Amino acid sequence: xxxxxxxxxxxxxxxxxxxxxxxxxxxxxxxxxxxxxxxxxxxxxxxxxxxxxxxxxxxxxxxxxxxxxxxxxxxxxxxxxxxxxxxxxxxxxxxxxxxxxxxxxxxxxxxxxxxxxxxxxxxxxxxxxxxxxxxxxxxxxxxxxxxxxxxxxxxxxxxxxxxxxxxxxxxxxxxxxxxxxxxxxxxxxxxxxxxxxxxxxxxxxxxxxxxxxxxxxxxxxxxxxxxxxxxxxxxxxxxxxxxxxxxxxxxxxxxxxxxxxxxxxxxxxxxxxxxxxxxxxxxxxxxxxxx
Amino acid sequence: xxxxxxxxxxxxxxxxxxxxxxxxxxxxxxxxxxxxxxxxxxxxxxxxxxxxxxxxxxxxxxxxxxxxxxxxxxxxxxxxxxxxxxxxxxxxxxxxxxxxxxxxxxxxxxxxxxxxxxxxxxxxxxxxxxxxxxxxxxxxxxxxxxxxxxxxxxxxxxxxxxxxxxxxxxxxxxxxxxxxxxxxxxxxxxxxxxxxxxxxxxxxxxxxxxxxxxxxxxxxxxxxxxxxxxxxxxxxxxxxxxxxxxxxxxxxxxxxxxxxxxxxxxxxxxxxxxxxxxxxxxxxxxxxxxxxxxxxxxxxxxxxxxxxxxxx
Numbered sequence: 001x002x003x004x005x006x007x008x009x010x011x012x013x014x015x016x017x018x019x020x021x022x023x024x025x026x027x028x029x030x031x032x033x034x035x036x037x038x039x040x041x042x043x044x045x046x047x048x049x050x051x052x053x054x055x056x057x058x059x060x061x062x063x064x065x066x067x068x069x070x071x072x073x074x075x076x077x078x079x080x081x082x083x084x085x086x087x088x089x090x091x092x093x094x095x096x097x098x099x100x101x102x103x104x105x106x107x108x109x110x111x112x113x114x115x116x117x118x119x120x121x122x123x124x125x126x127x128x129x130x131x132x133x134x135x136x137x138x139x140x141x142x143x144x145x146x147x148x149x150x151x152x153x154x155x156x157x158x159x160x161x162x163x164x165x166x167x168x169x170x171x172x173x174x175x176x177x178x179x180x181x182x183x184x185x186x187x188x189x190x191x192x193x194x195x196x197x198x199x200x201x202x203x204x205x206x207x208x209x210x211x212x213x214x215x216x217x218x219x220x221x222x223x224x225x226x227x228x229x230x231x232x233x234x235x236x237x238x239x240x241x242x243x244x245x246x247x248x249x250x251x252x253x254x255x256x257x258x259x260x261x262x263x264x265x266x267x268x269x270x271x272x273x274x275x276x277x278x279x280x281x282x283x284x285x286x287x288x289x290x291x
Numbered sequence: 292x293x294x295x296x297x298x299x300x301x302x303x304x305x306x307x308x309x310x311x312x313x314x315x316x317x318x319x320x321x322x323x324x325x326x327x328x329x330x331x332x333x334x335x336x337x338x339x340x341x342x343x344x345x346x347x348x349x350x351x352x353x354x355x356x357x358x359x360x361x362x363x364x365x366x367x368x369x370x371x372x373x374x375x376x377x378x379x380x381x382x383x384x385x386x387x388x389x390x391x392x393x394x395x396x397x398x399x400x401x402x403x404x405x406x407x408x409x410x411x412x413x414x415x416x417x418x419x420x421x422x423x424x425x426x427x428x429x430x431x432x433x434x435x436x437x438x439x440x441x442x443x444x445x446x447x448x449x450x451x452x453x454x455x456x457x458x459x460x461x462x463x464x465x466x467x468x469x470x471x472x473x474x475x476x477x478x479x480x481x482x483x484x485x486x487x488x489x490x491x492x493x494x495x496x497x498x499x500x501x502x503x504x505x506x507x508x509x510x511x512x513x514x515x516x517x518x519x520x521x522x523x524x525x526x527x528x529x530x531x532x533x534x535x536x537x538x539x540x541x542x543x544x545x546x547x548x549x550x551x552x553x554x555x556x557x558x559x560x561x562x563x564x565x566x567x568x569x570x571x572x573x574x575x576x577x578x579x580x581x582x583x584x585x586x587x588x589x590x591x592x593x594x595x596x597x598x599x600x601x602x603x
Contacts, residue, residue, distance in 0.1 A: 053594055056594070060597075223593075226592075226593035226594065227594040227596070228595050228596035228598070228599060229596030229597065229598065230596075249593070253596070
């Protein structure tokens with residue numbers, strides 16, 4: 001017998017994550033993704049404005065179910081995401097090494113931090129109401145209660161640096177409170193985002209709660225910022241020029257805007273609750289006493 | 292065609308011989324043709340025209356047990372001025388309601404040019420005696436309906452009693468007088484495209500002014516291939532008799548993209564003569580908001596959201 005032919009490599013097709021499914025871009029476009037050293041890694045889909053539109057529809061459709069779920073249930077699902085991420089630790093560490101050029105040890109720490117970040121936010125799901133809500137003393141025979149409510153569909157421009165930890169750190173605070181989101185992943189390093197989508201798809205997270213687009217933020221983000229069915233936009237990953245454009249577009253329907261941070265962000269630092277409170281509304285109820 | 296159409300309905304056997312003598316529909320071919328026409332790209336100015344044309348062809352419909360006079364009045368206001376913020380949006384063709392709400396709709400729409408269509412004949416099942424159906428039709432006409440949407444007796448049709456179906460349509464047409472009669476075939480219950488073609492011809496021979504796909508209460512409702520078969524029927528009927536009959540797909544048409552596919556289908560199958568609200572209608576309710584959102588997107592350059600349109 002002649003020697004056996006070498007086995008063909010089976011390579012992954014990196015697609016978008018919209019409504020719980022993995023479609024290609026409707027535009028059919030893709031772009032080459034390279035490692036931090038410039039080596040070719042894979043082709044990723046280059047999402048178009050129509051993919052963004054579809055993602056917003058999916059996020060809107062998922063909103064009533066997700067925001068109506070109990071805080072306990074949302075926390076459990078975030079914890080489940082952390083579990084699934086932990087199970088793929090080696091894969092994510094390898095992808096972070098490729099994307100960021102960090103050492104394997106450092107990459108492992110970053111994946112651990114991402115898992116811990118999810119667990120940390122999972123814990124907040126049923127506590128944020130106690131911190132941001134209040135029983136207000138009023139001059140009348142009423143119980144007056146304020147409680148935080150999710151804003152709605154939030155567009156997120158993920159940070160270009162920190163392809164996994166940065167991404168998890170912007171998605172988790174948006175969804176833990178009941179928002180749904182459309183995320184524009186880092187253009188430079190989108191592969192961990194799509195692998196994260198595989199984790200999300202297997203974590204009991206309802207389809208459409210998180211939608212991930214890969215491609216050019218400069219192309220997609222303005223469409224999301226101008227979209228009348230998007231209620232908030234997180235511009236963390238937008239460069240200053242894009243951030244200004246998006247903020248202007250976002251004014252039309254009074255979106256909540258989270259401006260990009262000044263200077264470099266240390267994603268390993270304690271995040272605080274600002275990212276959660278940025279996309280919360282306050283509902284105040286007046287209830288007559290004695291009825 | 293060997294028998295003149297006038298004599299076709301002289302007995303059940305001649306009617307049967309005629310309807311079964313119609314050429315069969317190539318199911319695979321019809322599906323493929325409809326799917327192919329659905330891929331036509333209609334953009335920019337052509338899309339603007341198509342959206343406005345589609346708005347003008349909508350039969351804005353509410354056929355729920357929970358319909359109230361208030362809901363019908365609200366729908367009529369929307370029919371006359373679909374987008375309160377934009378006077379350039381044309382009014383829809385008609386509103387479609389149950390017979391008891393016709394008077395409410397007529398008074399709300401006085402002088403607007405928007406017509407009032409009423410379903411009748413024991414909609415949606417059509418399971419009642421002819422007397423009841425004729426009386427219901429007469430009452431709707433008396434209340435001021437300018438169009439009647441009747442359902443055919445699918446049970447009789449499927450049992451092969453074509454003459455019964457024919458005579459019922461003739462009787463309802465008589466009760467309608469000058470009022471336009473739309474004949475609902477309920478294609479979702481007819482099982483085959485051959486039956487759709489036969490029912491279309493039957494309705495046209497009996498005097499229907501429009502043939503309509505569905506009640507909207509049965510799934511599948513309107514589909515592109517079924518509408519294709521019906522458009523071929525009205526085209527062939529006009530060629531044979533000189534009389535033009537309209538087509539109305541109804542049910543399941545929810546997006547602008549769907550609506551434009553139907554317009555392409557009309558243009559390519561029956562021809563541009565049918566691209567007018569007098570000859571083509573879209574029975575829908577949620578479609579109108581999507582058309583308005585698309586219109587706003589083209590006007591403002593930003594995607595519109597449903598928060599800015601009425602709930603219905």
